Amino acid sequence: MMPNHARYIDNPYVVEGETNPTCKFPAKDDLDALVARIGRRVDYTRPDVYVGASGVALLQLHLGDHARALVVAENALRTGRRLRSGCSFLCDHVGLLSVAAVAIHRERPDDTRLPDLIHRIEAAVEYVLRKDTGDELLYGRAGYLYAIQFLRKDFARDPLGSKLPVVAKQTFDAILASGRRSALARGPPLYWRWRGKTYLGAAHGFAGILTVLLQEHRVFGTVITPEDLQAIKATVDWLARLQTNDANLPSTLESGHADLVQFCHGAPGLVLLLTEAMGTFEDMQKDWLRMAEKAGLCVWRKGLLVKGVSGLCHGIAGNAYTFGALHRATGDTRWLSCRDAFATLAVKLLSQSRLDNPDHPYSLFEGIGGLAWLLSDVLKGGEAGFPAFSDVAER
Numbered sequence: 001m002m003p004n005h006a007r008y009i010d011n012p013y014v015v016e017g018e019t020n021p022t023c024k025f026p027a028k029d030d031l032d033a034l035v036a037r038i039g040r041r042v043d044y045t046r047p048d049v050y051v052g053a054s055g056v057a058l059l060q061l062h063l064g065d066h067a068r069a070l071v072v073a074e075n076a077l078r079t080g081r082r083l084r085s086g087c088s089f090l091c092d093h094v095g096l097l098s099v100a101a102v103a104i105h106r107e108r109p110d111d112t113r114l115p116d117l118i119h120r121i122e123a124a125v126e127y128v129l130r131k132d133t134g135d136e137l138l139y140g141r142a143g144y145l146y147a148i149q150f151l152r153k154d155f156a157r158d159p160l161g162s163k164l165p166v167v168a169k170q171t172f173d174a175i176l177a178s179g180r181r182s183a184l185a186r187g188p189p190l191y192w193r194w195r196g197k198t199y200l201g202a203a204h205g206f207a208g209i210l211t212v213l214l215q216e217h218r219v220f221g222t223v224i225t226p227e228d229l230q231a232i233k234a235t236v237d238w239l240a241r242l243q244t245n246d247a248n249l250p251s252t253l254e255s256g257h258a259d260l261v262q263f264c265h266g267a268p269g270l271v272l273l274l275t276e277a278m279g280t281f282e283d284m285q286k287d288w289l290r291m292a293e294k295a296g297l298c299v300w301r302k303g304l305l306v307k308g309v310s311g312l313c314h315g316i317a318g319n320a321y322t323f324g325a326l327h328r329a330t331g332d333t334r335w336l337s338c339r340d341a342f343a344t345l346a347v348k349l350l351s352q353s354r355l356d357n358p359d360h361p362y363s364l365f366e367g368i369g370g371l372a373w374l375l376s377d378v379l380k381g382g383e384a385g386f387p388a389f390s391d392v393a394e395r
């Protein structure tokens with residue numbers, strides 16, 4: 001039954017105050033069918049990770065099909081028009097170059113194209129360090145820092161990767177400096193705006209930027225001063241306390257209300273941040289875990305989105321990663337059941353073609369690529385980080 005609110009359908013597994021669904025597990029056949037559909041419809045007119053061909057190559061890498069990933073990445077390099085001069089992993093040319101570099105490195109580590117690819121990615125730090133570059137994930141510095149994290153997992157022991165920690169540190173410092181410059185007299189010590197607004201969620205705002213910064217420190221051991229660490233801690237806590245009565249997070253500070261529950265805006269980004277931040281600030285664990293679990297319940301109730309069944313950015317598949325993060329933080333297997341329930345419902349809703357009508361239906365961030373990634377993680381068991389965002393520790 002469709003309720004009168006427009007953004008989500010009621011979760012059929014919800015029992016008030018509980019998260020304890022029992023449902024059919026997604027099957028390998030469901031995953032195989034999605035992957036076959038995606039493989040037939042790679043969009044080479046869009047070479048980016050977010051909705052384009054390099055997102056498909058990245059999915060193939062995740063599935064362990066490195067040969068297929070290489071074919072798609074090479075085609076994308078060859079035929080894809082040049083993307084805007086930016087620096088982020090998800091939406092700019094840096095993402096295409098990074099995915100191609102890893103695909104080539106895994107299949108042909110001695111390939112002579114690799115030094116040029118790595119050099120071009122490193123050279124994009126010039127754009128990162130420009131004063132007018134933003135700090136957010138989708139187009140800004142945090143998106144570049146993620147690209148360098150992604151590469152370091154594969155190039156850590158390769159001489160070609162030796163300068164990557166240097167550009168990562170430059171980017172890390174630039175984000176912190178920008179945050180301090182924009183801080184207001186009354187407010188958190190770090191403050192970032194994008195296109196004139198104070199975005200709070202993962203795609204354009206505080207949650208995305210802070211998660212990538214903390215991941216840099218925790219996973220790669222990037223040195224951070226006690227003052228900067230304290231500033232990050234106070235800013236995370238400030239953000240967490242903006243939670244609304246129903247445990248959602250407003251899209252912007254200016255909007256004053258919160259009606260979106262999706263990776264890009266709202267509670268999912270807060271859960272991903274708080275569960276990451278607990279790993280660095282153990283003294284905040286109790287408070288932040290309570291807030292993260294409340295936000296997780298908000299996603300459980302309001303995260304079955306009408307407009308995007310299968311995508312990562314504003315779809316059910318992306319929202320499901322909230323529960324994996326909570327399982328990692330708590331060890332409570334009920335959260336994994338929630339994730340599996342969302343995966344199952346997304347498969348079912350997609351098969352009924354009731355709800356899904358994205359602009360890029362076969363893509364990673366807006367289409368069935370996201371659901372394929374989720375099903376592969378569900379079938380592997382355990383929990384995995386959010387694709388192309390909070391997943392560098394386990395790759």
Ligand SMILES: [Zn+2]
Pocket residue numbers: 203262263264265313314
């Ligand atoms: Zn979105």
